[in-house]
Amino acid sequence: MDTDLLIVGGGPAGCAAAVMAASVGLRSVLIESGGALCGALRRIPVVRNVLTATNGPDLAAAIEADLAQCDLCRVELGRRATLIDAFDDRVEVTIEPVESVEPVETVEAAGPDRAPGSRLTAPYVVVATGVGPLGPEGAGWLGRVDGRALPQLWEADPAAIDDRTVLVLGADRPLGTVARAHPELKARFVVVYPPEDTYKTEEIRRDPRVELVAVRRLELGPGSASAPVIAEAETVGGERRTLTADLAVLNLGSAPAPPAGAVATDRSGYCPPGSQHPRVFTAGDLRSARFQRIATAMGSGGEAALGAYYASRGLPTETGGPPTEVGGPPGPTGGG
Numbered sequence: 001m002d003t004d005l006l007i008v009g010g011g012p013a014g015c016a017a018a019v020m021a022a023s024v025g026l027r028s029v030l031i032e033s034g035g036a037l038c039g040a041l042r043r044i045p046v047v048r049n050v051l052t053a054t055n056g057p058d059l060a061a062a063i064e065a066d067l068a069q070c071d072l073c074r075v076e077l078g079r080r081a082t083l084i085d086a087f088d089d090r091v092e093v094t095i096e097p098v099e100s101v102e103p104v105e106t107v108e109a110a111g112p113d114r115a116p117g118s119r120l121t122a123p124y125v126v127v128a129t130g131v132g133p134l135g136p137e138g139a140g141w142l143g144r145v146d147g148r149a150l151p152q153l154w155e156a157d158p159a160a161i162d163d164r165t166v167l168v169l170g171a172d173r174p175l176g177t178v179a180r181a182h183p184e185l186k187a188r189f190v191v192v193y194p195p196e197d198t199y200k201t202e203e204i205r206r207d208p209r210v211e212l213v214a215v216r217r218l219e220l221g222p223g224s225a226s227a228p229v230i231a232e233a234e235t236v237g238g239e240r241r242t243l244t245a246d247l248a249v250l251n252l253g254s255a256p257a258p259p260a261g262a263v264a265t266d267r268s269g270y271c272p273p274g275s276q277h278p279r280v281f282t283a284g285d286l287r288s289a290r291f292q293r294i295a296t297a298m299g300s301g302g303e304a305a306l307g308a309y310y311a312s313r314g315l316p317t318e319t320g321g322p323p324t325e326v327g328g329p330p331g332p333t334g335g336g
């Protein structure tokens with residue numbers, strides 16, 4: 001075995017798994033395809049739902065510092081896990097260098113050079129590869145987009161949308177992040193979304209810059225000189241509306257893309273921890289569409305590492321036995 005625990009993905013979930021593993025004496029190797037840990041956090045200018053953190057870049061830097069102190073974890077940046085195989089006695093992870101990123105090992109004692117397609121072996125793996133943005137082809141309500149390569153909202157330069165009307169395709173959370181981070185922006189956001197995403201609009205519906213349009217269907221046609229974006233919408237009320245804007249951006253949500261092989265997915269493409277091979281633990285955003293938050297990613301990463309630890313000691317994670325009565329004495333099994 002190369003280590004006690006392999007961790008794939010260096011976001012908050014994978015990093016939390018690494019420090020939790022170290023806290024119970026497990027050595028780990030963390031494989032991250034990007035050039036730095038917590039790349040997603042670095043793009044979140046304002047954070048309001050994580051204890052002690054107010055913005056993503058500072059949190060990413062703090063996590064990076066924690067990992068640098070973690071002697072039992074070796075971080076390998078610029079390497080992508082392409083295949084995960086799970087066997088009765090071990091897991092094997094195939095890794096490839098990412099050409100656009102110079103591979104870096106942040107280690108006490110550097111590991112061996114890795115040839116493309118090399119494999120790492122361990123008793124357990126935590127898979128925490130997060131989610132990636134959905135394209136228009138994944139949104140059934142969105143018809144023709146007129147061959148346009150539309151940018152993602154969360155990648156948009158605020159200066160490029162100031163004083164503009166922006167047609168936002170989808171009501172996913174990045175709009176709330178942009179609105180909170182840039183109260184000074186004078187942009188007008190026309191947000192079109194399918195009715196099943198209404199719950200996502202709650203954090204932005206009171207912002208006076210936002211107009212919400214729930215649609216059954218939207219077709220994006222060619223623009224004109226006065227309105228570069230023209231879209232024909234059929235609203236949920238059956239009304240036909242022509243929407244005009246200076247630019248259109250995608251904000252459709254995200255989907256997991258775990259490495260091929262042993263990671264089990266459900267019908268929606270997510271990877272619930274309870275459906276996995278006993279040597280495979282999933283953590284963070286790729287578990288579910290519903291719990292995609294920094295704090296839950298960290299919590300689930302820690303739990304995944306503890307799951308591997310208890311499994312390695314032959315200890316069940318459920319302590320078993322009938323429930324104790326409310327207010328009754330605690331059961332015989334202690335914490336640990």
Ligand SMILES: Cc1cc2nc3c(=O)[nH]c(=O)nc-3n(C[C@H](O)[C@H](O)[C@H](O)COP(=O)(O)OP(=O)(O)OC[C@H]3O[C@@H](n4cnc5c(N)ncnc54)[C@H](O)[C@@H]3O)c2cc1C
Binds near residue numbers: 010258
């Ligand atoms: C614009 C925006 C704003 C947000 N705002 C908030 C907010 O205010 N509060 C909040 O709680 N949450 C927010 N989130 C959500 C939050 O960022 C995620 O819930 C969190 O980052 C999930 O952590 P994770 O570790 O599961 O995944 P990620 O942070 O996505 O990390 C996954 C890592 O795995 C790596 N990876 C992927 N595939 C491979 C592979 N095959 N091999 C090796 N490495 C791989 C990726 O490079 C990435 O670094 C926001 C998200 C976005 C996009």
